[in-house]
Amino acid sequence: MGEVGGFLRIDRAGFVARDPSERVGDYDQYFDLQPEAELKDQGARCMDCGVPFCHNGCPLGNLIPEWNDLVYRGKWKEALEALHLTNNFPEFTGRICPAPCESSCVLAINADPVAIEQIELSIVERGFEEGWITADPPAHESGRKVAVVGSGPAGLAVAQELRRLGHGVAVYERDEGPGGLLRFGVPDAKLPKTVIDRRIALLQEEGIDFHFGTEIGVDISAAELRDQYDAIVVAIGSRVHRDMETPGRENSGINFAMDYLYQRNRAVAKAAGLESRVAENEISASGKKVVVIGGGDTGMDCISNALREGAEDVVVLDVYGELPESGRDELTPWPLPPKRTASTYALDEGGKRKWGTEVTAFEGEDGRLTKVHCRQVEGTSSRNLTPVPGSEQIIEADLALIAIGFTHPEHGGLVEQLGLALDGRGNLKAPVFSSSVDGVFACGDARIGQSLVVTAIAEGRKCARLVNRHLGGEPTAADRDRLAVDSR
Numbered sequence: 001m002g003e004v005g006g007f008l009r010i011d012r013a014g015f016v017a018r019d020p021s022e023r024v025g026d027y028d029q030y031f032d033l034q035p036e037a038e039l040k041d042q043g044a045r046c047m048d049c050g051v052p053f054c055h056n057g058c059p060l061g062n063l064i065p066e067w068n069d070l071v072y073r074g075k076w077k078e079a080l081e082a083l084h085l086t087n088n089f090p091e092f093t094g095r096i097c098p099a100p101c102e103s104s105c106v107l108a109i110n111a112d113p114v115a116i117e118q119i120e121l122s123i124v125e126r127g128f129e130e131g132w133i134t135a136d137p138p139a140h141e142s143g144r145k146v147a148v149v150g151s152g153p154a155g156l157a158v159a160q161e162l163r164r165l166g167h168g169v170a171v172y173e174r175d176e177g178p179g180g181l182l183r184f185g186v187p188d189a190k191l192p193k194t195v196i197d198r199r200i201a202l203l204q205e206e207g208i209d210f211h212f213g214t215e216i217g218v219d220i221s222a223a224e225l226r227d228q229y230d231a232i233v234v235a236i237g238s239r240v241h242r243d244m245e246t247p248g249r250e251n252s253g254i255n256f257a258m259d260y261l262y263q264r265n266r267a268v269a270k271a272a273g274l275e276s277r278v279a280e281n282e283i284s285a286s287g288k289k290v291v292v293i294g295g296g297d298t299g300m301d302c303i304s305n306a307l308r309e310g311a312e313d314v315v316v317l318d319v320y321g322e323l324p325e326s327g328r329d330e331l332t333p334w335p336l337p338p339k340r341t342a343s344t345y346a347l348d349e350g351g352k353r354k355w356g357t358e359v360t361a362f363e364g365e366d367g368r369l370t371k372v373h374c375r376q377v378e379g380t381s382s383r384n385l386t387p388v389p390g391s392e393q394i395i396e397a398d399l400a401l402i403a404i405g406f407t408h409p410e411h412g413g414l415v416e417q418l419g420l421a422l423d424g425r426g427n428l429k430a431p432v433f434s435s436s437v438d439g440v441f442a443c444g445d446a447r448i449g450q451s452l453v454v455t456a457i458a459e460g461r462k463c464a465r466l467v468n469r470h471l472g473g474e475p476t477a478a479d480r481d482r483l484a485v486d487s488r
């Protein structure tokens with residue numbers, strides 16, 4: 001439980017961000033961890049609050065007070081074991097999760113929450129440094145085979161869980177490398193690709209086969225996959241871009257953020273000597289006036305890349321209104337996570353955010369973007385915005401990046417060939433992970449819509465239990481707990 005009254009004595013100390021003016025010149029991780037003695041102090045701030053809302057805030061149900069206490073007591077290896085009980089990849093969540101656990105920390109009601117995410121990352125990085133994290137192949141083989149389509153965090157989590165239960169697992173990925181949006185959306189400054197590769201090497205040692213550059217539904221048909229495997233898990237993400245039906249959208253120089261981010265991540269990987277595809281039509285922010293439309297994670301990652309490329313000016317337009325100083329508004333009281341934070345790693349490096357601003361038109365010359373027309377809007381959500389009269393403005397721009405999210409998974413190819421039913425939002429209909437087709441399961445963004453890395457891992461873990469049951473595998477520890485509760 002940490003130190004009695006530790007939270008009264010010790011202030012929060014989070015990640016140590018590198019100087020923004022220096023880090024904008026490279027693609028290295030933008031922060032460092034606190035030294036061990038300070039981390040111990042941070043663990044001491046966890047206050048044995050009785051009802052640890054952080055458990056519930058975390059989609060994985062991480063045992064946060066337990067490992068905070070173990071870190072406080074210097075028991076790092078035990079902390080690692082407790083952390084891995086609920087999270088397959090804490091090195092991903094410890095770096096890029098928006099930490100709903102911290103928003104729901106009881107200390108956050110009237111003070112700074114425990115630095116949970118930093119403690120999580122320190123535990124797992126210590127585990128790698130000490131050589132405590134090794135491959136954990138299954139003790140027996142079930143003789144059943146599963147194909148996982150998609151190697152994002154959901155696909156990786158379901159693959160590892162099923163392999164550890166003794167099933168043969170093959171992961172099919174259409175991109176040239178694993179990780180999904182972690183590799184091709186999130187920049188190295190937030191999550192270095194070496195972190196993904198380090199974990200994939202362990203998964204391969206555990207016996208998972210990876211097939212990169214293989215699109216199911218194109219290179220291998222869904223029917224062939226059905227013939228070869230006892231079950232299929234569809235973890236293809238939510239990749240259909242949300243577009244804008246705005247006058248002037250046809251001008252060149254207006255691109256989807258993800259097309260830009262894919263290219264930037266590939267270029268950075270190539271410069272680091274990793275194998276990577278080369279872009280055919282390069283989208284570059286170098287020397288340009290850039291307008292990013294959408295102020296979520298994707299928009300922020302565009303800003304950070306554009307600044308590193310040497311953009312002349314970067315503005316991000318966010319339809320949400322400015323946050324109050326507390327960082328919370330009436331729609332997101334404790335213990336809910338705020339929709340936006342007052343600043344972000346990218347905005348600390350440069351760029352300007354215009355709150356409550358909506359694009360009304362794009363203007364171009366000779367078919368090339370030159371200006372973005374916008375106006376102020378008010379409202380509590382993107383669905384009930386009302387324009388502020390007389391607030392129209394024009395921003396000079398020669399590159400606009402649309403970062404307003406994704407609508408649903410792609411419906412052609414694999415999904416069509418398998419004949420999977422869709423829900424009302426166009427996601428794969430799989431209320432308890434089983435799809436409308438026997439032996440085919442779905443998890444991650446493809447099932448629930450665009451979400452977070454932590455949710456995707458939680459999806460993969462839960463889905464694995466259902467697939468295991470379908471395959472007649474041994475009950476998992478979670479199944480046994482559930483049976484014990486049901487039989488009471």
Ligand SMILES: Cc1cc2nc3c(=O)[nH]c(=O)nc-3n(C[C@H](O)[C@H](O)[C@H](O)COP(=O)(O)OP(=O)(O)OC[C@H]3O[C@@H](n4cnc5c(N)ncnc54)[C@H](O)[C@@H]3O)c2cc1C
Nearest residue numbers: 150152153154174180181185216236237444445451452453
């Ligand atoms: C730019 C950006 C930044 C983000 N930043 C954060 C962040 O900081 N923190 C956070 O928590 N979340 C963040 N997210 C959200 C998070 O990355 C996603 O919610 C998460 O990756 C979803 O995982 P997934 O496995 O369901 O899907 P994805 O990561 O989308 O992976 C799906 C995989 O399936 C593959 N695939 C698709 N179709 C086929 C096929 N037919 N055959 C073979 N392979 C196929 C794709 O190539 C892809 O690799 C961000 C998202 C974006 C776009």
